Amino acid sequence: xxxxxxxxxxxxxxxxxxxxxxxxxxxxxxxxxxxxxxxxxxxxxxxxxxxxxxxxxxxxxxxxxxxxxxxxxxxxxxxxxxxxxxxxxxxxxxxxxxxxxxxxxxxxxxxxxxx
Amino acid sequence: xxxxxxxxxxxxxxxxxxxxxxxxxxxxxxxxxxxxxxxxxxxxxxxxxxxxxxxxxxxxxxxxxxxxxxxxxxxxxxxxxxxxxxxxxxxxxxxxxxxxxxxxxxxxxxxxx
Numbered sequence: 001x002x003x004x005x006x007x008x009x010x011x012x013x014x015x016x017x018x019x020x021x022x023x024x025x026x027x028x029x030x031x032x033x034x035x036x037x038x039x040x041x042x043x044x045x046x047x048x049x050x051x052x053x054x055x056x057x058x059x060x061x062x063x064x065x066x067x068x069x070x071x072x073x074x075x076x077x078x079x080x081x082x083x084x085x086x087x088x089x090x091x092x093x094x095x096x097x098x099x100x101x102x103x104x105x106x107x108x109x110x111x112x113x114x115x
Numbered sequence: 116x117x118x119x120x121x122x123x124x125x126x127x128x129x130x131x132x133x134x135x136x137x138x139x140x141x142x143x144x145x146x147x148x149x150x151x152x153x154x155x156x157x158x159x160x161x162x163x164x165x166x167x168x169x170x171x172x173x174x175x176x177x178x179x180x181x182x183x184x185x186x187x188x189x190x191x192x193x194x195x196x197x198x199x200x201x202x203x204x205x206x207x208x209x210x211x212x213x214x215x216x217x218x219x220x221x222x223x224x225x226x227x228x
C-alpha cells in the first residue's frame with residue numbers, strides 16, 4: 001500500500017497570505033489528523049477528521065481550518081499567515097477514529113515558511 | 116500543550132553502544148507510543164505499549180512503562196549510524212483527548228560510526 005502523501009512538500013508564503021495543504025491518507029484509512037511541528041512548541045495537534053466530520057480540535061486560532069472529502073483526502077487551510085505559522089505540518093491517517101485506533105501513520109510533511 | 120518530557124534532550128554515542136531515552140508524562144494514559152523522526156521528515160511509528168503492560172520488545176528496541184511514576188524508557192541496543200534521528204514519546208488518553216497524540220519534545224540521538 002502507498003503511504004500517506006502530502007503536497008506540496010515545501011511552500012514559501014508571505015505574511016497575510018493564505019495557504020492550503022493537502023493530505024492523502026493510506027487507502028482504506030478514514031481518519032486524518034493534522035499536527036504542527038515547530039522548534040519552540042514541538043509537535044502539537046491541530047485537528048482530526050473522520051468521515052468528513054471534524055471530531056476533535058486542538059488549541060489553535062480560527063485561522064486554521066480543515067476539511068475532509070468523501071475519498072478521505074483532507075486539506076488544511078491557514079488564512080492571514082503570520083511569521084509564527086512557519087512550521088512542518090504533518091498529516092497522519094488511521095483506519096478508525098483516533099479514540100478507537102492504536103496507531104497513526106504519518107506523511108512526510110509540508111514545510112511552510114512564512115516571510 | 117506538551118504532555119511529556121524526554122530526557123536527555125540530546126544524546127551522542129558510538130556505534131555499537133546502547134542508547135536509553137526516557138519520557139515522563141503528566142496525566143493518565145491508555146497507551147504510550149514511541150516515534151522516530153529523521154531530519155525534519157515524517158514520523159515513523161516504532162512501538163506501542165499499553166497502560167497494563169510493563170515491558171515490550173521489538174527487534175533492537177525495548178520499551179518499559181511505569182504508570183506509577185508516569186514514565187517510560189526506550190532502549191536501543193547495538194546502535195547503528197542509521198539510528199541517528201529524533202525520538203519522541205506520545206501518549207494517548209482516549210477519554211480526555213479523544214485519542215489525539217500528545218507528544219514530548221523529543222531526544223535527538225546521534226550515533227557516530
